[in-house]
Amino acid sequence: MIETRNLTKDFGSLQVLRGISETITDGEVISVIGPSGSGKSTFLRCLNLLEVPTSGQVIFDGVILTDKGVDINAYRQRMGMVFQHFNVFPHLTVRENITLAPVLLKKRNQQDADRFADELLARVGLLDKADEHPRRLSGGQKQRLAIVRALAMEPEVMLFDEPTSALDPEMVGEVLAVIKSLVSAGMTCIIVTHEMGFAREVSTRVLFMDEGRIEEQGSPEQIFNHPVSPRTRAFLGKVLR
C-alpha cells in the first residue's frame, strides 16, 4: 500500500533520514519507536509529502507520489493524519471541523455530511459537543475530534504523529482506546509513539528508528523481548523499566 525507496531528508546540513526503504501492506499496524531526533516524525510526514523528501520515492497504491505532476491533494484525501498538537480548527464548531473537507472535496451535501459526522462523534463519545467550538474541549476530546475529522474523509490509512505526547496523563487512555477501536476495525495504521505498552499491544510490526535509519524491525514480541541490535536494547533499557 505504501512503499518508500531509499528515502532521504536533509534539513540544511542535518541529515534526518538516511535512506529508508520500507513496504507497508494493507491491514498492517506499524508502530514507529526510537529516541527523539531519530527521524520518526519526519519519516511519517514524508509519507504524505508534508515534508518533501530530499531524494528517494514514496509510492502509494502504485503511484509514485514524489514524481512531478502528481496531484498530491487527491492522495492526501486517502491518508488521514493526526498530529501531536491536535490542530483542530478553532473558528469552526466541532461538527463543522468534521464536515468541512468532505463537503468541499468529496462534494457531499451538507445533510449527509452532518449525519455522518454525528455518527462518528457518537462513536468517540463527543456527540453532545457537536455544536460547541473546540475551545471548550479538553486535550483528549480535541484529539478524539482530530481523529474523527480525519476519518470523515474515509481514508485507507491513518498516520499518527505522537498522538498522545501533548496530553495530560489521565487523557492518554481515552485517545488510545479510539485508536485501538480503529485497529480492531481493520484500519491500516502507522503510529509514531512513545507509548511502548500500547505499541506492544496493538502493532503487527514495530520499526525501531535511530539516526535516520530503521535500525531494527519485527513483531512486537521480537522487538520488545528479544531485541538484537545493541542500540535497540539500549533504548528499550531506558524507556522500559
Added chain:
Amino acid sequence: MFANFGPNLLKVLGRYWGLFLQGAGITLLLSAITVFFGAILGSLLALMRRSRLKPLSGFALGYVELIRGTPLLLQLYLITFLLPELLPMLNLSKFASVTVALVLNSAAYVCEIVRAGINAVDPGQTEAARTLGLNARQTMVRIVLPQAVKNILPALGNEFVTVIKETSLASTFFVGDLMTVYKTAQGATFTVIEPFLIVGVIYFVLTFSLSKLITSFERRLKASD
C-alpha cells in the same frame, strides 16, 4: 500673552467653530478613504508578497521597503507635484492627489499588518488542512484567513488612528483638513496657542474614542475565540 488666553480662545471658537467641525469632518473622510483603499491595495500587496512568483513578491517587498523607508511628507510632495504632470488628462484635484499619496503610503503598512496577521496563524492549522486534501487556496480561504482576520482587524483600526494623525501633513497642500483650519484661524486672528489647543483637543478626542472602540471590539473578538 496668557492674559488674553480665555477671551482669545472664545473668540477663535466663536468665529471658526463651523470651520473646525468641517475640518474634523474632512480629516475623518480623508482617513476613512485612505484606510479603505489602503486596506484593499495593502491586502493585494500582501498576497503578492506571499506569491511564489519572484517578480511579484520582489515588487511587493521593494514597494513596502521604499514607502516605509522614506518620509510621508516627501511622498506627498512627490505625488501631488508628479501625478498631475504625468496624468494631466485626469485633471486631479489637490484633494485627490493627496488622497492617492496617502493611500499609496498606507497600503505599505497594511501589507505588513495583513502579512503579520496571516503569519500569526499556527502553521499546524495549514498542515491539518493540507493533510485533509485541501489545496493551498482552499486552505487560505477556509482555514487561515478566517483566523487571520481576528489579528488583522484590530491592527487595521490602529492604522486608522495613525492615519488620522498623519493626514495633518496634508495641510501642507491646504486641502481643508483639520490642520488646514488651524492655519486659517491662526492667520486671521493672529493667535497661535489657542487654535493649536482647539485642534489638538479635536485630534485627541477623535483618536482616543476610536482607540477605545477598537479595544472593546478586540475584546469581543477574543471572547468569541
